[in-house]
Amino acid sequence: MLKLADAVVIGAGIAGSSTALQLARQGFLTVLIDRQGFPRHKTCGEFMSPETKEMLEYLGVDLLSQEVTPSRMNKARIIMPHGGEIEAPFPGEALGISRYELDRLLHQKAVAAGVEIVTQTTVTGIHKLDSNQYEVEAKQGDQQIRYRARAVIGAYGTKKPRGVKVSGVNREDTVYVGVKSHYSGIAVPSQVELYFCDGGYVGVSPVEKGLANVAALLALNTIRGSGKSVADILSKASRTNAKLAARLNEGTPVPGTQVSVAPVHLSDVPEPWSEFPHVGDAMLMIPPLCGDGMSIALRSSLLCADSTGKYLKGEASFAEWQSEYSKNAECEFTQLLRRARRVQKLAFAKTNRLYPGIARIFPGLASYLVKATRLSETDILHK
Numbered sequence: 467m468l469k470l471a472d473a474v475v476i477g478a479g480i481a482g483s484s485t486a487l488q489l490a491r492q493g494f495l496t497v498l499i500d501r502q503g504f505p506r507h508k509t510c511g512e513f514m515s516p517e518t519k520e521m522l523e524y525l526g527v528d529l530l531s532q533e534v535t536p537s538r539m540n541k542a543r544i545i546m547p548h549g550g551e552i553e554a555p556f557p558g559e560a561l562g563i564s565r566y567e568l569d570r571l572l573h574q575k576a577v578a579a580g581v582e583i584v585t586q587t588t589v590t591g592i593h594k595l596d597s598n599q600y601e602v603e604a605k606q607g608d609q610q611i612r613y614r615a616r617a618v619i620g621a622y623g624t625k626k627p628r629g630v631k632v633s634g635v636n637r638e639d640t641v642y643v644g645v646k647s648h649y650s651g652i653a654v655p656s657q658v659e660l661y662f663c664d665g666g667y668v669g670v671s672p673v674e675k676g677l678a679n680v681a682a683l684l685a686l687n688t689i690r691g692s693g694k695s696v697a698d699i700l701s702k703a704s705r706t707n708a709k710l711a712a713r714l715n716e717g718t719p720v721p722g723t724q725v726s727v728a729p730v731h732l733s734d735v736p737e738p739w740s741e742f743p744h745v746g747d748a749m750l751m752i753p754p755l756c757g758d759g760m761s762i763a764l765r766s767s768l769l770c771a772d773s774t775g776k777y778l779k780g781e782a783s784f785a786e787w788q789s790e791y792s793k794n795a796e797c798e799f800t801q802l803l804r805r806a807r808r809v810q811k812l813a814f815a816k817t818n819r820l821y822p823g824i825a826r827i828f829p830g831l832a833s834y835l836v837k838a839t840r841l842s843e844t845d846i847l848h849k
């Protein structure tokens with residue numbers, strides 16, 4: 467089956483659905499493809515920075531006026547393996563809302579704008595044809611579907627689709643595993659709690675309906691032999707942080723909310739383009755500890771939708787489309803990534819495990835964490 471579109475966006479997470487939404491609002495026939503069914507749980511701390519909230523509002527998603535009320539957070543509490551604690555206030559109010567709910571809201575907006583969302587369909591190939599067209603191959607059950615479009619956007623997250631040529635050389639060698647589960651029975655006040663443990667960290671923060679999000683990023687080599695389930699992995703992490711173990715013991719995992727992602731390779735540099743533009747984690751995987759992945763996903767979607775729109779309208783050539791988006795994305799995210807990597811390195815340095823020595827480093831780190839890794843003051847919304 468062959469289908470035609472102006473733009474095909476691959477991956478219907480936050481980056482893909484917001485890009486598709488903006489392209490449809492510009493009047494383009496836009497198809498958004500995802501291999502999963504929605505709504506779905508996603509490995510994420512579900513901590514939403516003030517910048518993320520602002521960009522969502524710009525896209526017409528006002529989180530505070532929905533049926534589901536997000537939680538609010540105003541400080542970070544960092545808990546070291548040996549029990550030492552540091553607190554750092556946020557410069558603005560952060561929100562907590564599950565990706566199940568957030569991505570559902572974005573899909574609603576995308577459909578209202580005219581996007582065709584095709585779920586449970588896996589993209590297996592993307593080819594650039596001679597005539598400035600792309601062909602996207604996808605598999606839906608037993609059926610093969612081919613799409614022809616002038617623009618393709620890669621929003622497929624951390625794992626590139628099989629058969630897609632992307633260098634992959636710009637990612638770190640260390641292999642991480644990310645896990646997430648919602649818990650009931652853990653009453654988290656208006657804060658995100660970051661527990662450091664052997665090989666990584668575990669965040670505990672409030673989301674909607676009085677639930678807590680428990681999300682971890684751990685080096686694969688430190689969880690070997692722990693068992694494969696999310697519960698096994700969190701239990702292994704708890705062995706090197708007694709306060710985390712006690713916190714998790716207060717609650718019960720909510721069935722059906724456990725998800726994991728592996729292998730995760732953090733980025734060395736942003737990769738905005740291969741044969742087509744990338745947005746979100748497909749462009750840049752920032753350390754979740756301090757970065758703001760959802761904010762980057764939204765920001766890259768704003769940049770990409772703008773450049774892609776010009777190309778589709780015939781106001782820019784293919785070469786101009788590529789160079790404008792690549793230049794803007796590199797300029798926007800390179801410094802941010804560098805700072806976030808520095809923080810991640812500091813947090814993972816062996817000496818940092820030794821409390822109270824760590825206390826001397828962490829007060830600085832705590833405020834660095836919340837300030838240095840926020841996107842720069844230049845506000846894309848007003849560009």
Ligand SMILES: Cc1cc2nc3c(=O)[nH]c(=O)nc-3n(C[C@H](O)[C@H](O)[C@H](O)COP(=O)(O)OP(=O)(O)OC[C@H]3O[C@@H](n4cnc5c(N)ncnc54)[C@H](O)[C@@H]3O)c2cc1C
Binds near residue numbers: 480
């Ligand atoms: C442990 C952990 C904690 C995090 N915590 C936070 C946090 O608290 N706050 C924050 O802002 N960020 C956090 N992040 C980062 C954040 O989750 C990501 O940056 C964000 O989800 C990126 O969105 P995306 O749309 O690029 O990717 P995703 O949300 O991963 O969406 C990609 C989509 O592409 C689909 N897909 C993949 N391959 C194919 C294919 N071949 N065909 C069709 N569809 C495909 C997938 O099914 C998926 O739905 C965290 C990340 C991790 C790992």
